[in-house]
Amino acid sequence: MPRFYIDTDDGVFPVRDDVGHEFASVEAARNMAQRALPDMARQKLPDGERRTFTASIRDENGTVLYVATLSLVGEWMVPRSTA
């Protein structure tokens, strides 16, 4: 089974996967990468109005095969005093 490495970043704490996991297919690795994103968001939000969470898949040669991004974009629709 192929080995893939899933690197993640919540905008503050990037984690490089040095160990990797064996997956039946690259699609299975993609599912694993996507599953991590809501967990990462739950851990960090609420926190500001802009945040990007990413999970990417590398193969054994170091080629990045896939990147999934989950973005938070918060926006007030009424004036807010910033004082």
Next chain:
Amino acid sequence: MPSAPDTHSLNTLVHKLQSIATLSDEERQAILSLPARTRILAPRQDIVHDGDKPSQCCLILDGWTCRYKMLSEGRRQIFSFHIPGDIPDLQSLHLHTMDHSLGTITQATVAYIPHESMRELSTRFPRIGEVLWRDTLVDAAIFREWMIGMGRKSAFGRIAHLFCEMYLKLEAVDLAGDHRCPWPITQVDLGDALGLSNVHTNRVLQEMRGKGLISLRGSTLVIQAWDELMRASEFDPTYLHLEKRAA
């Protein structure tokens, strides 16, 4: 398969029960004379399957086990981790059909005690029956804490809480000390127990290591910042109802 009754092995049970209650000499003797047959099981092997109707309980003498249930697409939920002294399928004494499975995590030595003997023991010594009841109530208290974790805590809080819980359980049966304990649980097990993806579990462990809160090398967990882990996970050990701690 060694099958002689083994009084030495039953000491494990006495030790565990004494961590949550006090036993008289006579009660201790009665437990030690229970018939028990021991078996050594390989890692990742089922001890009792979901749907089984067991006629014996299994006492863990060595190694780690877990209770779990399988869902569709190979998804697994682990409900609890068990260490020496625990009888994870004690409920089969009264609930005749298993509604989940019990399996090994590491290689494990287990002692099988016939239900009939457990029933006789608690009829002859009602106080032992009460202690076993107390043990199942503590078990339920642990489930409540896990429910709070999965429902309301961050991944960081859940993992930190489990570290504190398992450390104190191991310490109570003299299998841990100095904030250092065996930790044979893989990242996948941890995620399956706490409802977290494997990748995120890895992130949190790296963060904990990076902040110098824990170290996890080989199969040993060292909690380097006990107070900080307790605070971050809102860990209050009251629910474990450990006698030694209360004294």
